[in-house]
Amino acid sequence: MPSLSSTRSAAARARLTGRTHTALPRLRVPVSAYVVDCAVYVDGRRLPGRWTHDDAVAEVRGRGEGFVWIGLHEPTDEQITGIADIFGLHELAVEDAVHAHQRPKLERFDDTLFMVLKTVRYVGHAEPRTATEIVETGEVMVFLGRDFVVTVRHGQHCALRDVRRKLEADPEQLALGPAAVLHAIADHVVDSYLEVTEAIEDDIDEMEGEVFNPRSAMDAEQIYVMKREVLELRRAVTPLVAPVRKLAEGYSALVPHEVRSYFRNVDDHLSTVAERVAGFDELLTTLVDAILTKHTMQSNKDMRKITAYAALISVPTMIAGIYGMNFDVMPETKWPFGYPAVLIVIALICVVLYRNFRKNQWL
Numbered sequence: 001m002p003s004l005s006s007t008r009s010a011a012a013r014a015r016l017t018g019r020t021h022t023a024l025p026r027l028r029v030p031v032s033a034y035v036v037d038c039a040v041y042v043d044g045r046r047l048p049g050r051w052t053h054d055d056a057v058a059e060v061r062g063r064g065e066g067f068v069w070i071g072l073h074e075p076t077d078e079q080i081t082g083i084a085d086i087f088g089l090h091e092l093a094v095e096d097a098v099h100a101h102q103r104p105k106l107e108r109f110d111d112t113l114f115m116v117l118k119t120v121r122y123v124g125h126a127e128p129r130t131a132t133e134i135v136e137t138g139e140v141m142v143f144l145g146r147d148f149v150v151t152v153r154h155g156q157h158c159a160l161r162d163v164r165r166k167l168e169a170d171p172e173q174l175a176l177g178p179a180a181v182l183h184a185i186a187d188h189v190v191d192s193y194l195e196v197t198e199a200i201e202d203d204i205d206e207m208e209g210e211v212f213n214p215r216s217a218m219d220a221e222q223i224y225v226m227k228r229e230v231l232e233l234r235r236a237v238t239p240l241v242a243p244v245r246k247l248a249e250g251y252s253a254l255v256p257h258e259v260r261s262y263f264r265n266v267d268d269h270l271s272t273v274a275e276r277v278a279g280f281d282e283l284l285t286t287l288v289d290a291i292l293t294k295h296t297m298q299s300n301k302d303m304r305k306i307t308a309y310a311a312l313i314s315v316p317t318m319i320a321g322i323y324g325m326n327f328d329v330m331p332e333t334k335w336p337f338g339y340p341a342v343l344i345v346i347a348l349i350c351v352v353l354y355r356n357f358r359k360n361q362w363l
Contacts (some may be wrong), residue, residue: 035072036160038053041067047066070151102139111145113255117139121137138153140160145178240270244266248266311353311357
């Protein structure tokens with residue numbers, strides 16, 4: 001029997017569309033299509049078998065120990081509703097997890113923590129000056145409770161399969177509970193930051209060499225592309241510093257003391273990444289200024305050359321113009337050697353000017 005809310009929604013849609021006939025049934029995608037993995041862990045070990053989220057929760061709460069880890073990939077509102085109801089996830093956090101494009105943050109809703117992390121991936125390219133995209137971003141949202149972890153991923157490059165496999169190979173770490181999963185995810189994301197910053201550092205070093213190469217084709221637009229990509233990385237890294245530090249300092253009882261020390265290590269690595277990214281931004285700004293200065297100096301050099309050649313041309317032009325006025329009384333017009341003498345004077349003046357321009361590095 002349809003609920004009152006669904007009946008009202010259908011009636012409202014009918015009023016808006018002006019249609020009163022019965023709508024065709026809508027095809028529903030099963031929750032399993034969005035669930036990457038669902039597992040039950042007791043004493044740090046994964047229980048055998050395939051689990052639905054209902055059965056997994058019932059098993060853990062029936063035992064009174066262990067926890068559930070459910071991984072989702074880009075679910076819809078409809079698909080996450082059942083899981084949200086079972087675990088008591090806050091509707092605002094669920095909305096953020098579905099629609100993504102969130103800023104890295106940490107929020108507390110009653111007895112649940114909600115954390116958003118931006119994932120990054122370095123996009124390979126032939127050389128920095130031909131790249132249009134260097135950093136690709138995604139998102140991982142984590143719901144953390146007393147006996148569950150729900151992860152929601154957006155993007156193709158931020159799979160947590162390796163994280164899960166690594167934790168399952170270390171039962172002692174996994175026995176620390178859901179907070180150990182949150183730490184492993186945060187550590188994995190921050191490690192990817194380190195890898196990306198190292199790759200970007202190599203690109204910036206190559207750009208720096210190109211900027212100060214006299215015959216380089218590097219221009220400011222190419223540096224702006226890199227600066228924009230570094231800004232994308234900065235948006236992922238900088239806002240995450242405060243949430244990780246909160247977890248390291250005992251923000252919630254859901255993160256036991258044993259796990260906080262691990263978060264302090266993540267905080268240290270994240271601070272290192274944040275400092276690197278800030279340094280990249282300053283260096284790229286310096287490179288932009290350097291290349292603009294280089295172009296200005298080249299323009300000034302070209303203008304000096306043009307001015308010098310114009311001065312050399314103006315001497316014979318002026319003398320020839322004076323003698324071309326065809327007056328009867330002109331200096332040395334009746335002298336047989338007047339014409340060669342004028343040419344010699346023109347040549348001497350041009351040589352003197354040329355030597356002076358060369359001495360002053362105008363030519």
